[in-house]
Amino acid sequence: METLKRWRLLHGHFVFLLLTIVTEGSSCPSYLECFRRNTCESVYVCEWSVNRTQTGVTFDLHIGHEPFRDIKETHHEVLEERLIQHRPVNISVEARGRNFSCTSPRRSVLLRDIVKYEAPQNISMLWSENNLNLTWKATEEHPASAEIWVQRDDHHSESWEKIMMNITKWTGDSSAGVHTSFCLSVRNGLYPKHKVTIENLSKRSSYRLQIRQRSTQARSPLWSGWSPVVLVPAELDHKPKVKTRTRDLNGTREVTLTWKGVSPAAAVGGVTYLVNISGSSQNCACKTKTNLTTNKTSFTTYVSYSTVNIFVTARNSMRDSPSAVIHLPAQLAADLKACDNVTLSHKLHKRSCRQWYKLQDTGPNPESTPKKNLQDFIPYFYFEHICEDRKPRTVRMCLFYKKQGAPQSEPQDLIIISDSHSPVLTWRPIPPLQQRGFLTHYQLCSVKISPQVSSEECQNISSSLLMYQLETLEHGAKYNISLAGVTQEGGGPKASVTFNTAPEKQVNVWLSLGLLIGFFFGTTTCTVILKRIKKRIFPSVPKPVLPDFSLFNPENQQEVLEGKEEVSNLTLLQLQPKDMEETSIPRGQWGDGGDGGEEGSEGDDEGPDSTGRALSSSRDGDVMDEEQLDHEIALLIYKNGLVFDVKPESP
Template sequence: MRGATATRLQVYWSSVSRRKVSKGSACEAPSSPQCFRRKADESIYICEWTMSRTGSDVTFDLFFNQSSTYSSNEKKFGGFKETSAQINEEVLIKHRPIDIWVVVHEGKSSCMSAKRSVELRQTVKYEAPQNISISWAKNNLSLSWRAIEKHPALAEIRFQRVEHPTELWENRTINTTMDSSVYQLTVVNLLKDTAYRVQIRHRSNLARNPLWSDWTPVVIVPAELEQKPEVTMTTRLTNGTRKVILTWKPMPHAAAVTEVKYLLMDTQSLHGCPCMRRTSEINSNKHTTYVSYSAVNITVMAKNAAGFSPPEIIQVSAKPDVDLKACDKLVLDDKTLKKKKTCHELYKLQDGDSRPENVITLTARMKKKEREEIRKTIQDYVRYLYFEHICDDRKPRTIKMCLFYQKEGVPLSEPQHFTPFETQTSVSLSWKWIPSVAQQSFLTHYSLCIVKISSQDEPTECHNVSASLTKYHLENLTPGAKYNISLAGVSRIGEGPRATVTINTLPEKPASVLWSLSLLILFFLISTVCTCILKRIKDKIFPPVPTPVIPDFTPYQPETQEMLEGKEEVHELTLCQLRPEGKCVIEDAEETIIFRREWDDDIDEDLENERGDSRMSGGTSDECLGPGSTDQALRSCREGEMTDLDNEISMLIYRNGLVFDVKVDSP
């Protein structure tokens, strides 16, 4: 160290206590120098000063003097081209205060800085904080960086909101804490959804003359990534491989003021099954990946300078295949497992969950002993979903899917919810599958047995029902009978417990009631049809009577006004029959036709004249009774003998000026 320092520095001992420095017009005095160590245990001192301009013709001389009385103790280190110098502690006086200053030579001019008195051993100046890590905890900002010494330091923080660049910086002085050679501090009461500009400097807490370090460059602290990415997934099947396209929305602006990256990883790549793939780190909001037919979890996280967002886990379920077959026993032999670029996965199936869990992965890269240890974890009587994958052009591709049992047994449980729906002569049965955890093997079929319960021994009838069915219909049962029905699952190993139900078929209904109801319905239908037919026949045989046509006529004009004003009313009409014996016969009251009508005013006078004429001819041989003697005539006619009437009765019916002739033959 001493030799290196000697070659790097030129040390001069001067016998003059004070040097006279000439000052030219073009000379600029530098600032007073500061000499310090970066750590308390370092042996190299660094001296720094500032000057606004430097050049090839500018050199600096650094002077140390332990006392202002004796000039013999002055030391000079000269010929520096930069505004800093490194000096070994062996050539310096460290335990007493000394004066230090700088002389600048620019051309023929020289300028001296002001002197500074300092005790070098107690002067420590840390480097500016480096590798700063930032994170949010609610509204508190946590900062950490590499520790300079093994004891805490004092730090000064100043910050400003990015959205308000004109506002003043706010300063806070905080003591740091130590954790694994890292300084840590927390700035409280900030806004986690706001971006900040931050600068840090620190100094020693143990040195008697600590100097503040330089400020760090401005650090942009983005807002916290509070929300997980909103991911949309689309998948496409392509020859044993699924192409998965993921897209998501950008992060909020305050969280993305610095660069935002997205980390993607999947469970298959982490296990190296079948292709080795590292975690993807991308800058865009779209990514395309390829997965096999087995269940895969894809994790998407956003990352900025302040930390990570909550992870968004995309669950890509196993490709559904309703026609899965049972695996053969050779899928896990050593020859199959040693195939290069192959991967074998076993998922333990759980009831009520379509996502396989507890995956067991076997690859050709594993050693034989490791594979044997993993195979021991495969449980007996447990159903597994087996996949075999290969890595094809750096893309996983599934070449085999089947159901696997390490060892099979008889079912432990009966079919669930065994329910009958009976009628008179049949019954419909329904049930649910035996839980896969209780099957312990592949079901070959169901055994369905039925026996009639009676005083006599009845034979048991059994049926084999497909293992894929959950419904069955039994017919040809006896109405009103009692039956015992049982159902059990059957595997290659044997038959499991039976689910039993007892049914009573419905009794047979009386035939008379059914016949009566049927006849009533039939009669109603026939009556309706006949009514429609008769109505049509009637309309054809008996057409409707046409309305008579009344011709126009000239009404009778009375000769005098008295005749015009006269009215005539006809209340009764008496029909007389001419008899050879000259007797008048009045028919029974039922055959007496009395017509009471009111005639229109325009023909009243004509009817009055006709009555006058009939009164004048009252001395004829015809026997007629007036209205006043109707009752007397009826009594006299009933007392006489009634004879058959052979003559026709001519009746004249008057109504509204119309005359109808009606001829009635006597009985």
């Protein structure tokens, strides 16, 4: 039993010793390498690695017979003067701790043949169609090789693709020698670029890649370290589609810009938007930034009434997109007038400023003109701004001339649009750049040149007119009309036009009188014919006899209302033509016997006897022809407003 305990104790000591040796051995250096970064360097770098570094461990580097002690890092730099470069030497490194000491395997190397480039840093990328160009700081002028691992960023499940290729050789100044030129450039901090092109990729996709490089000229080249993972976004080949909304704030314009974000592939690695404002009074009244950066897809700014250009550009780690240009023309007043009491020597408020924009044929120049560059006889748009609540505000605008002169051109396209004795004259205004001042009026002159020459007559008309009607010109005459613009400095060239007025028309008096008489007789004849046609088509209807109730006695009202009208049998005898000479019916007697209201009670009773007496008494009157008899019979059937059906008895 005691023996077993001793064995267990020895086994524990052995395990502890083994763990101590393993722990100390893990701090032993390995992979010792000594090299130069390029052939121009005069400093060698020695690097080694350890699995785990304990506290208080130091290193002793041995290169040949030259020791370099008490190194606390895992690398050390040595000047070439202290080393043997042209023959092999042994190199090793010793790690010394508190309770241990460990030395790396000893190696024999020729230092001058060993070159190890730095890992590529600050890699620039650029798409060229579907080829990706990569550039970074060159290490040597000699060609080199590169190992590149590529993976689609949006397909992480795909494996990395290894690409081996040569780096484009850098060419130095041939007159001074390639090597000398490169080394001088490196010593001056001017590093040329290494370039490599990866072909057959898609510029609309994003990628991830890593690069390391190695010299192709050194006898014992070493691979550089790997570059950090580089994210390659898709190309920004389209400018942002910007929508603009402008709101007027009484001298200030609020401009809101919105645009659609870039594609996810183009946004890999981050995207920002650059907003540049130019041509406004941003730095005139208010000292504000004109180059702004935002991560959002909207932007709001405030500008004055003068001309403004806004550029919106998307930027990723690859490059900038084409810029979207938003042009806001000057917002001019509808009744823009000439500047009053505006001089170049006039001093403004401290927080105010003014701008001049040269007037062109297409409108104001997008760029303002400095005061010292203003020219005589040239029109300018004058803007005066102030800064209010950190926003530019336009408080005045007008047309400005540094110095005025007479117009240099005549009114354009002067024409006559009528040849009467009161023609209308039209023209187009003088081009603004040819006016050389503010027009006060137009001078219009006319002179008759045939049949007799008369003196010239001139008059002033408004400068705002583009049409004018000439009055009191003679018929059948030839005139010369001239028109010229006038400023406060005098009149300009004249535009002229010659035309003939229409001759006076002769009126034939006898022809007019004949036409008038013919018209009178024609209307009279037509009236007579129409009346006769009317009588034949629409014969006249006799008016009914209406009794007169004006002499009605109120005392007999009750009796009359209660009475009933009675009509006796009426027999009309048709007279034969042979009896017409003996029969005569006096007019007015047919109705006397039927008017009961005026004759009394006897008139209310009419019978065959009364009718017979009327016919007998008619024999003593004048003989009536057949037409009169028909008329009397027609009157009889309308007696007292009643219609009688008269049927002649057959003989």
